[in-house]
Amino acid sequence: MENLIEVKNVSKTFKVNKRANGIPGMVANLLVPKFEQKQAVKDISFSIKEGEMVGFVGPNGAGKSTTIKMLSGILYPDSGEIKVNGYVPYKQRKDYVGSIGVVFGQKSQLQWDLPVIDSFELLKAIYRVPEKVYQRNLERFTDMLNMGGFINQPVRQLSLGQRMRADIAAALLHSPRIVFFDEPTIGVDVVGKEKIREFIRELNRKDKVTMLFTTHDMQDIEKTCNRLIIIDKGSKVYDGTLFGIREKYGTTRQLDVEFKDNCEIEPIKNVEIKQIDELDGRKKRFIFENKDVQINELMNELLAKYNVRDLNISEPEIESIIRKIYSGKDVVL
Ligand SMILES: Nc1ncnc2c1ncn2[C@@H]1O[C@H](COP(=O)(O)OP(=O)(O)O)[C@@H](O)[C@H]1O
Ligand SMILES: [Mg+2]
Structure with missing residues (x-):
């Protein structure tokens, strides 16, 4: 078909006039208007x-x-x-x-x-x-x-x-x-x-x-x-x-880990990681299925084997939207 x-x-970008507050702002804006780009x-x-x-x-x-x-x-x-x-x-x-x-x-x-x-x-x-x-x-x-x-x-x-x-x-x-x-x-x-x-x-x-x-x-x-x-x-x-x-986002979780030094991650016993992304600095993002992976197990393994500075469990941002979608209510996204 x-x-x-x-x-x-x-793509579409709007030019938005950015004005400081009050009368001085108004005057300044008249003299030298300041614009900001807003990519919509x-x-x-x-x-x-x-x-x-x-x-x-x-x-x-x-x-x-x-x-x-x-x-x-x-x-x-x-x-x-x-x-x-x-x-x-x-x-x-x-x-x-x-x-x-x-x-x-x-x-x-x-x-x-x-x-x-x-x-x-x-x-x-x-x-x-x-x-x-x-x-x-x-x-x-x-x-x-x-x-x-x-x-x-x-x-x-x-x-x-x-x-x-x-x-x-x-x-x-x-x-x-x-x-x-x-x-x-x-x-x-x-x-x-x-x-x-x-x-x-x-x-x-x-x-x-x-x-x-x-x-x-x-x-x-x-x-x-x-x-x-x-x-x-x-x-x-x-x-x-x-x-x-639901298939794509419903069950995915991610764990962001900052290491003290560069390291290669070896396969982890009993833990099935779908993907490891390299982030800025010495950070890596571990993406896995919630149903397959015990987050505690993964964290313990990483903490035991590597020099970890910081850990952060997060959900893909989109997931918060999706979750609302599946709450089925009259939701404001
Ligand atoms: N005419 C406009 N001038 C400047 N900024 C605009 C204009 N229309 C939309 N925007 C900005 O573009 C973004 C997208 O707006 P919009 O398309 O209305 O979003 P939505 O309909 O998804 O709520 C917003 O940040 C909004 O403030
Ligand atoms: Mg709208």
Whole structure:
């Protein structure tokens, strides 16, 4: 199957004005503005096939929204390549937008003071949605998202859950092939979330809409996506199935050891080390399976045979995220 979304070695850095506090800071900033580089996305690559539904998760500030913005053509990447449905999003935005839908949970594209239906009509005109398609979608979405009760109300009177449902419908009225969701369930109550997930699932199953789905609610992912991409500090750290995460990270532990002098580590009796990494200085990192290795045994062996200055048991950083994923609750990563 063809790749509908192709992201290759994409990076994005923001220039942030760094201002000292108070009036002196303000004055100094006017005279000589100080800028700081903030790399939001670092060399990310992935591809998504037609009909896939992919979860995109990571801690706050990981670079998820920045990636979604680049994919939807709002931001351009500093380097790397993006191709979606044959278009380069930020270069061919006008032609491109017809094939995508974007939902930003934090920012509505509906008119605040107008009834929901008026915003829909407006979007119909903007996207030149044929009357037939529009009516069919409107009817279907109204039903699926339970919008009948509020579709004639101004957006400002809606609850967050209602507003979100209306926003999701708005993004889909032109029947896009690809939809980017950025936190589509944020702040929505449990029942509302379930409705949204159901809708997303059905859209993917019946209409074969391809989706990339950012959320910090792991239940969203577990209930909708098979595949998961995790990013952390701007870099991709995992791409695979939800199940695969447990295999990859679930049981791995590491022990960092600083030795007093350079030494070669001989195989250790009864202890199966998967990997030994050389770190800076005279440090080595021992990576092993928790289920195979008694950490005490390993430490005792090392302390008995070598000149050890310091020991430190740590988990791969990603593991704390994964652990939260498997707590299964409504967690903030
Ligand atoms: N317009 C911007 N200007 C400066 N820094 C930004 C801007 N947008 C995002 N950032 C920074 O880039 C990083 C990634 O942000 P973002 O993509 O919003 O993360 P996420 O959506 O995963 O929470 C953060 O450190 C954020 O502060
Ligand atoms: Mg975000």
